[in-house]
Amino acid sequence: MLVVIAIRNLLASRVRTLLVGFILFFGAFLLVAGNSFLDTIDRNMERSLVNSISGSFQITSSEAKDKLELFSMDSSTKDYGKIADFKKVRAALEAVPNVRAVVPMGLDYAVVATGNLLDRRLADLRNTLKAGNTARSHVIAAHTRRMVETLARDFKVGEALIDKKRMDQFENDKKNLAEATTESFWEALGTDAGATADAGGNDPYAALEFLENKIARLMPGEDLVWLQYLGTDLERFRENFDRFEKVDGEQVPAGKRGILFNKRFYEEQLKNKTARRLDEIKERLDAGSDFDGCDDCKEFIRLNRGQASSLASQLDADATTAVVKGLQVALNTPGESDPETLLKALLDMDAGNFLERYKLFYDVVVPHIRLYSVTIGDTFVLTAFGRGGYVRNVPVKVYGTFRFKGLDKSPVAGVFNLIDLTTFRELYGVTTPEKLAEVQALKAKVGVKDVDRDAAEDELFGEGAAVEETTTSQAFDEMAAADLSDARRRATEAAADRVYTQDEIDSGLVINAAVRLADPDKAAETRPALEAALASAGLAVTVIPWREAAGVVGIMILLFNVVLAVATLIFTVVALIIVNNALMMSTLQRTGEIGTMRAIGAGKAYVFSMIGLEAVLLAVVFGGAGFGAGAGLIAALSGGIPAASDILQFFAGGTVFIPVLSTKAIVIGVSFIVVSGFFSTLYPAYVATRITPREAMARQD
Amino acid sequence: MPSQEVIVSLRDVEKSYPLGKILVHAVRGVSFEIHKGEFSALAGPSGSGTTTVLNMIGCVDTPTRGEVSVAGQLTNGLDDKGLTKLRLFKVGFIFQTFNLVPVLTAYQNVEFPLLLQKNVPKDERARRVKDYLAKVGLADKAAHRPGELSGGQRQRVAIARALVTNPAIVLADEPTANLDSQTGLEILDLMKTLNERDGTTFIFSTHDQKVIERAHRVLWLEDGKLAERKGH
Numbered sequence: 013m014l015v016v017i018a019i020r021n022l023l024a025s026r027v028r029t030l031l032v033g034f035i036l037f038f039g040a041f042l043l044v045a046g047n048s049f050l051d052t053i054d055r056n057m058e059r060s061l062v063n064s065i066s067g068s069f070q071i072t073s074s075e076a077k078d079k080l081e082l083f084s085m086d087s088s089t090k091d092y093g094k095i096a097d098f099k100k101v102r103a104a105l106e107a108v109p110n111v112r113a114v115v116p117m118g119l120d121y122a123v124v125a126t127g128n129l130l131d132r133r134l135a136d137l138r139n140t141l142k143a144g145n146t147a148r149s150h151v152i153a154a155h156t157r158r159m160v161e162t163l164a165r166d167f168k169v170g171e172a173l174i175d176k177k178r179m180d181q182f183e184n185d186k187k188n189l190a191e192a193t194t195e196s197f198w199e200a201l202g203t204d205a206g207a208t209a210d211a212g213g214n215d216p217y218a219a220l221e222f223l224e225n226k227i228a229r230l231m232p233g234e235d236l237v238w239l240q241y242l243g244t245d246l247e248r249f250r251e252n253f254d255r256f257e258k259v260d261g262e263q264v265p266a267g268k269r270g271i272l273f274n275k276r277f278y279e280e281q282l283k284n285k286t287a288r289r290l291d292e293i294k295e296r297l298d299a300g301s302d303f304d305g306c307d308d309c310k311e312f313i314r315l316n317r318g319q320a321s322s323l324a325s326q327l328d329a330d331a332t333t334a335v336v337k338g339l340q341v342a343l344n345t346p347g348e349s350d351p352e353t354l355l356k357a358l359l360d361m362d363a364g365n366f367l368e369r370y371k372l373f374y375d376v377v378v379p380h381i382r383l384y385s386v387t388i389g390d391t392f393v394l395t396a397f398g399r400g401g402y403v404r405n406v407p408v409k410v411y412g413t414f415r416f417k418g419l420d421k422s423p424v425a426g427v428f429n430l431i432d433l434t435t436f437r438e439l440y441g442v443t444t445p446e447k448l449a450e451v452q453a454l455k456a457k458v459g460v461k462d463v464d465r466d467a468a469e470d471e472l473f474g475e476g477a478a479v480e481e482t483t484t485s486q487a488f489d490e491m492a493a494a495d496l497s498d499a500r501r502r503a504t505e506a507a508a509d510r511v512y513t514q515d516e517i518d519s520g521l522v523i524n525a526a527v528r529l530a531d532p533d534k535a536a537e538t539r540p541a542l543e544a545a546l547a548s549a550g551l552a553v554t555v556i557p558w559r560e561a562a563g564v565v566g567i568m569i570l571l572f573n574v575v576l577a578v579a580t581l582i583f584t585v586v587a588l589i590i591v592n593n594a595l596m597m598s599t600l601q602r603t604g605e606i607g608t609m610r611a612i613g614a615g616k617a618y619v620f621s622m623i624g625l626e627a628v629l630l631a632v633v634f635g636g637a638g639f640g641a642g643a644g645l646i647a648a649l650s651g652g653i654p655a656a657s658d659i660l661q662f663f664a665g666g667t668v669f670i671p672v673l674s675t676k677a678i679v680i681g682v683s684f685i686v687v688s689g690f691f692s693t694l695y696p697a698y699v700a701t702r703i704t705p706r707e708a709m710a711r712q713d
Numbered sequence: 714m715p716s717q718e719v720i721v722s723l724r725d726v727e728k729s730y731p732l733g734k735i736l737v738h739a740v741r742g743v744s745f746e747i748h749k750g751e752f753s754a755l756a757g758p759s760g761s762g763t764t765t766v767l768n769m770i771g772c773v774d775t776p777t778r779g780e781v782s783v784a785g786q787l788t789n790g791l792d793d794k795g796l797t798k799l800r801l802f803k804v805g806f807i808f809q810t811f812n813l814v815p816v817l818t819a820y821q822n823v824e825f826p827l828l829l830q831k832n833v834p835k836d837e838r839a840r841r842v843k844d845y846l847a848k849v850g851l852a853d854k855a856a857h858r859p860g861e862l863s864g865g866q867r868q869r870v871a872i873a874r875a876l877v878t879n880p881a882i883v884l885a886d887e888p889t890a891n892l893d894s895q896t897g898l899e900i901l902d903l904m905k906t907l908n909e910r911d912g913t914t915f916i917f918s919t920h921d922q923k924v925i926e927r928a929h930r931v932l933w934l935e936d937g938k939l940a941e942r943k944g945h
Contacts, residue, residue: 613801
């Protein structure tokens with residue numbers, strides 16, 4: 013009878029029932045679907061981070077001034093301390109059950125000077141000279157000469173504007189430029205590809221060195237790229253982070269030094285800007301954007317049109333011929349022979365010709381320009397501010413690019429470039445044996461001797477002082493500097509070829525390390541064991557769960573959870589108020605009826621149950637339906653939602669987002685139904701029990 | 714005909730309640746007895762205390778002073794549970810505005826107090842509900858809800874509901890006030906028939922002279938006091 017009364021009462025006031033029902037339905041739906049979505053995002057991000065870089069735990073020195081943030085906005089200013097001997101830490105942690113591996117890491121920043129156009133041309137010239145390709149060196153030398161002559165002309169124009177205080181430097185540069193534009197200088201460079209000084213003393217390498225050191229820096233337009241790197245044991249990194257995948261080039265051979273660029277970084281930061289913009293437009297069109305509706309695309313095209321002259325200046329004689337010929341045919345302008353005009357025409361793209369022109373650009377122009385400012389196989393210099401405050405320049409060879417699988421477009425994926433641990437340590441400021449050897453070689457060359465501080469006076473001014481004797485060397489003569497850079501180059505080559513043993517890689521400094529677990533789900537249980545192992549080995553190292561170590565990303569996940577918790581709370585409170593209010597109205601309207609029931613023998617408990625049952629029915633039916641709809645939506649989307657944008661890929665942990673109905677969502681959904689159904693009924697039901705049988709009679713008195 | 718068995722007894726009953734800052738003396742020392750099988754009217758002008766007395770007999774209220782006994786049980790000192798139980802098993806109510814549960818059918822309304830009693834088997838329940846609906850002439854309206862019945866029919870359902878538990882006394886609070894005079898008389902006749910045939914004890918409050926005339930006995934209240942008696 014109670015159920016009959018409750019159902020019929022609900023049906024009798026349909027509008028109220030539907031209003032309350034809608035709130036319960038929507039609340040349950042949103043909480044189940046929303047929590048499932050966010051839990052899935054949370055799990056995806058966890059998997060993305062744990063399997064690509066963070067591991068289940070990160071460790072840092074307990075003396076770190078700042079808490080480790082793998083994805084910090086300003087980690088260049090942070091002090092994460094250092095772990096002086098990684099080998100000991102590894103041994104201690106890898107003995108703990110459930111620890112699969114400990115991967116050493118060192119997170120830092122460096123600047124890459126990618127060089128200006130003249131720098132790059134000179135590098136090309138050096139390569140062709142080395143290869144003995146006389147014909148090609150001629151062409152490149154001619155192109156280079158044109159650049160230097162243009163530079164000399166521009167320099168004269170700038171004379172009027174120069175600050176008089178810097179006049180000395182200016183005069184020096186002017187003198188150098190004058191020398192670099194003489195016929196005799198270019199004879200040495202352009203004609204002899206024999207790689208040695210000819211009989212007349214003309215050394216092409218000396219001339220090249222002169223251009224590299226004295227002239228190239230006068231050319232504007234050098235790009236400085238800020239590069240974040242993660243120094244690590246590259247072999248162990250590859251073995252333990254299964255999201256890691258090589259894209260271009262090759263892996264850094266085991267034990268060797270080298271860098272792997274993040275594919276995303278490589279494309280965005282090091283690729284020719286014109287090509288990059290075209291790629292961006294292409295990516296958007298591929299993702300379904302409409303060219304005419306894409307404001308960014310139009311802006312990219314506008315910017316690219318301004319690049320025609322810059323692209324033309326990159327072309328030497330051979331390249332100019334090839335590009336002009338190709339574009340004349342493709343653009344159907346047989347009479348036009350100016351490369352800049354042709355390139356401008358090519359880059360003037362619109363919705364109709366974009367795809368065709370895009371292909372044309374890659375087919376005709378790209379083979380003749382330097383597509384990336386650092387090419388795979390190159391050795392370039394990383395400049396870092398070492399922890400001692402000194403600037404460290406460390407040459408490093410580029411072996412290839414990598415990506416984190418399924419995270420191509422995620423910001424997480426684009427953050428780190430990977431370098432070997434030895435290079436990291438040098439950049440950090442640790443003096444490696446090779447560095448020491450290089451310094452010794454340089455010292456021997458210039459005749460410098462280490463002087464003990466206590467004995468300095470004797471050594472410098474005493475009898476037979478060795479230091480005095482050697483200062484007569486020609487070491488500070490300008491051209492003799494070539495010898496120094498030669499020594500450095502040789503040292504660099506030796507270091508690049510050297511294969512480091514596992515012991516050498518392990519022994520030494522790291523900033524942090526990732527702890528990979530055999531079963532990441534048992535992270536919570538493993539943490540105390542890790543801490544105990546470190547403590548018993550006497551190592552002052554802190555264990556940080558991945559979520560905390562993730563920094564900004566971790567905060568983002570936390571923020572999501574807070575937002576959801578607040579939404580849950582608001583919905584529950586709103587539902588409570590509305591359901592409570594509706595039941596209150598219902599109760600008050602039925603005072604006479606309830607009074608009658610009490611008069612004819614219904615107890616308080618009966619009345620309480622009757623009102624309560626209505627709320628329970630509402631909650632079960634509508635809340636249940638909302639729960640079902642939420643779960644149904646998640647099930648319907650189990651085929652996956654393509655994650656098109658960068659940010660969606662980040663949440664999806666890949667290219668497809670597959671939401672999963674989570675236990676948490678089920679618990680929250682059920683709790684919502686129970687809470688809104690049960691608690692909202694308490695007060696109205698209590699009020700109902702206060703209605704006395706007199707109410708049935710009082711109405712007629 | 715009434716027997717000597719006392720069903721209701723009031724002895725020196727007083728009832729006062731606060732109304733704002735004033736203490737209202739609704740009933741001032743009323744004493745009377747109702748015997749089994751009586752068909753009595755409790756009458757008086759508005760505010761004379763008829764409803765208050767009816768409430769005390771119906772175990773809806775308890776006296777401030779004096780004793781009220783219903784079916785041999787003193788109501789003084791009974792808690793809500795005790796009073797509820799007494800109402801459920803010993804008292805039947807008929808209200809001025811019928812007070813049926815609007816979402817239940819006539820059958821379910823009549824069955825309702827039997828369900829509250831919990832100890833009546835299903836078959837017995839069905840038999841009694843049908844029996845009483847037949848007695849009030851509504852056997853064919855069992856499936857109708859109150860909204861589908863006329864005022865007189867609703868009051869008949871209310872009478873069936875009041876009688877179905879075989880109570881010691883049926884209290885009717887102005888049972889004809891919301892009915893036209895013809896229907897009112899029909900209802901009154903129905904109650905009287907049930908009283909005479911089954912010996913059910915009725916006591917009803919009323920202002921209606923025609924109703925008063927049909928009573929065996931009239932308890933006339935004025936200013937909370939019993940002023941005049943008619944009959945027994």
